[in-house]
Amino acid sequence: MNAPLRLAHPPAISGSLLAFANVHKAYRSRDGRERIALDGVSFELASGEVLALIGSAASGKSAFASLAAGIEQPSAGVIAIDGAEIGAGGGRRDIALLGSRPDLPHSRPVREIVTERRERTLGATYDAVRKIDRLLDLLEIGDDADRYADELSDGARRKAALACALAAEPRLLILDEATSALDPEIEETFLAALSRVNAQTGVSILLITHDMTAVTALASRVLVLDAGRIVEQGATAKIFAHPAHAVTRRFAAAATGAVLPPFIVDKLSDTPSAGGRALVRLAFEGPAATKPVLTNVARELGFDLGIVAGSLGAAGGEPYGVLIVAAPADEPYFTAAVERLEDAGLGVEVLGFVA
Ligand SMILES: Nc1ncnc2c1ncn2[C@@H]1O[C@H](COP(=O)(O)OP(=O)(O)OP(=O)(O)O)[C@@H](O)[C@H]1O
Numbered sequence: 001m002n003a004p005l006r007l008a009h010p011p012a013i014s015g016s017l018l019a020f021a022n023v024h025k026a027y028r029s030r031d032g033r034e035r036i037a038l039d040g041v042s043f044e045l046a047s048g049e050v051l052a053l054i055g056s057a058a059s060g061k062s063a064f065a066s067l068a069a070g071i072e073q074p075s076a077g078v079i080a081i082d083g084a085e086i087g088a089g090g091g092r093r094d095i096a097l098l099g100s101r102p103d104l105p106h107s108r109p110v111r112e113i114v115t116e117r118r119e120r121t122l123g124a125t126y127d128a129v130r131k132i133d134r135l136l137d138l139l140e141i142g143d144d145a146d147r148y149a150d151e152l153s154d155g156a157r158r159k160a161a162l163a164c165a166l167a168a169e170p171r172l173l174i175l176d177e178a179t180s181a182l183d184p185e186i187e188e189t190f191l192a193a194l195s196r197v198n199a200q201t202g203v204s205i206l207l208i209t210h211d212m213t214a215v216t217a218l219a220s221r222v223l224v225l226d227a228g229r230i231v232e233q234g235a236t237a238k239i240f241a242h243p244a245h246a247v248t249r250r251f252a253a254a255a256t257g258a259v260l261p262p263f264i265v266d267k268l269s270d271t272p273s274a275g276g277r278a279l280v281r282l283a284f285e286g287p288a289a290t291k292p293v294l295t296n297v298a299r300e301l302g303f304d305l306g307i308v309a310g311s312l313g314a315a316g317g318e319p320y321g322v323l324i325v326a327a328p329a330d331e332p333y334f335t336a337a338v339e340r341l342e343d344a345g346l347g348v349e350v351l352g353f354v355a
Contacts (some may be wrong), residue, residue: 016044016045016046016047016080016083017045017046017047017049017081017082017171017172017204018044018045018068018079018080018081018095018172018204018206019042019043019044019045019078019079019080019083020041020042020043020044020067020068020077020078020079021042021077021078021079021080022040022041022042022076022077022078023038023040023041023042023067023074023076023077023078023079024036024038024039024040024041024074024075024076024077025037025038025060025063025067025072025074025075025228026075027063036228037060037063037228038060038063038064038067038074038228039060039227039228039229040077040228040229041060041064041077041225041228041229041230042077042230043223043230043233045172045204045206046204047171047202047204048198048202048203048204049204049205049220049221050198050204050205050207050218050219050220050221050316051204051205051206051207051219051220051221051222051223052207052208052209052214052215052218052219052221052222052223052236053206053207053208053209053222053223053225054209054210054212054215054222054223054224054225054251055224055225055226055247056226056247056250059225059226059227059228059247060225060227060228061176061208061225062176062208063228064208064225065097065174065176065206065208067079068095068172068174068206069095069097069174070086070095071097081094081095081171081172093121093168093170094170094171094172095170095171095172095173095174096165096166096168096170096172096173096174097165097174097176098161098162098165098173098174098175098176098178099176099177099178100176100177100178100180100181102149102157102158102160102161103161103164104149104157104160104161104164105149106148106149106150107148107149107150108148108149109145109146109147109148110136110141110144110145110146110147110148110149110152110160110163111132111136111145111146113149113160113164114132114135114136114160114163114164114167115128115132115167117164117167117168118131118132118167118168120168121167121168122168122169131169132163132167133145135163135166135167136163138193138196138197138200138201139159139162139163139193139196139197140159140189140193141156141159141160141163144156144160154182154183154186155183155185155186155189155190158178158182158186158190159189159190159193162178162190162193162194162197166197166201166203169201170203171203171204172203172204172205172206173197173203173204173205173206174205174206174208175194175205175206175207175208175209176208177208177209177210177211178209179191179207179209179211179213179214180209180210180211187211187213187214191213191214191217191218194218195217195218198218205218205219207219212251212254212255215236215251215255215315216236216240216255216313216314216315216316218316219236219315219316220235220236220316220317220318221233221234221235221236221316222234222235222236222239222240224239224245224247224248224251226245226247231245231247231248232244232245232247232248235316235318236315236316236318236320237285237286237289237314237315237316237318237319237320238285238286238320239252240252240255240256240315240320240322241283241284241285241320241321241322241347242283242285242347252322255315256310256311256321256322257309257310257311258281258309258310258311258322258323258324259309259324260279260308260309260324260351261308261309264279264308264354267354267355268351268352268353268354269352269353269354269355270352270353271353272329272330272334272353273329273353273355274330275330275355276329276353276354276355277306277326277327277328277329277353277354278326278327278328278329278334278350278352278353279308279324279325279326279350279351279352279353279354280324280325280326280327280338280348280349280350280351281322281323281324281347281348281349281351282294282310282322282323282324282325282341282346282347282348283320283321283322283346283347283348283349284312284319284320284321284322284323284346284347285318285319285320285321285347286318286345287345288344288345288346289312289318289319289320289321290319291344293341293344293345293346294323294325294341294346297337297340297341297344298327298337300340301333301336301337301340302333303327303328303333303337304328305325305326305327306325306326306327307323307324307325308324308325308326309323309324310322310323310324311323324351326354329353338350
């Protein structure tokens, strides 16, 4: 077997579990045209990290997943695990991929299926029974171990598929839309299981998804992909509180619920009118998220505020929130309020004015 190729430029990606360095992926369509799926993508994923990749349809997410999993090879650029390039077939033992459809043989017990998946990669090990029991207990499907896959509830079947993905003790779990379109209750227990797995086994997770519930629940960092390029990245709470790119703004609105209702959008004007109100997007993140800044400023300046939309919560374990409020647009109070809120660390964006 050939030794894995060492990267020519390890300092750029040392210390990371998975790294892309200027990765391009192009496909040739049946009509002979070239389609660029990834266009110079560079990123690093640290050991133990949960990183989300979000992006619109056809932005290159599936290509990203296939390359990261070693299923396909880049057209140009380097993909590395622990600083060593993944060649064809290399590095896959450390990586598991779970998609949106549980792929389990129906007429066999869960424990047997998971054991077979483990042995396929690791062979028979003396501690296999103990390790598999511990994994099934961690996923809270220990009681289902001897049941057939087609006898399981939807939630347990998802977790059995997750157990198969984790059976060979990968260091990186790639979830390609694996939490989308789940019943909310099933999703909650599935996300809790993923969080336990990450905390207790240290497996890194690359979450490729449209599902903002999963992103805010699990990911500490987010990459935003658009037309094959990473257009924005950062800590989840920061990205959703202060989205810069149009695609990120759309996902942030879905994550926070901070969207103006259409009947207000229709009445929005660029200029204030006497006695009218300003609609303002306020983003709280970091220390400002846990202080009653808004109440204090409103009380101090003596005006009332109406909350139009939004939510306060946590993303990647950090408190954050976005609110759209209606405040009096009269000067000088309005300018003073904006200044006070910005000084207190809030992101303030005036969306427009209504009469
Ligand atoms: N096998 C292929 N042959 C030709 N073109 C492809 C192939 N796979 C992907 N593409 C093209 O590459 C681009 C990125 O596709 P990809 O499936 O990675 O996007 P995606 O973000 O996963 O989209 P979606 O969310 O809709 O699944 C698209 O223009 C797509 O048409």
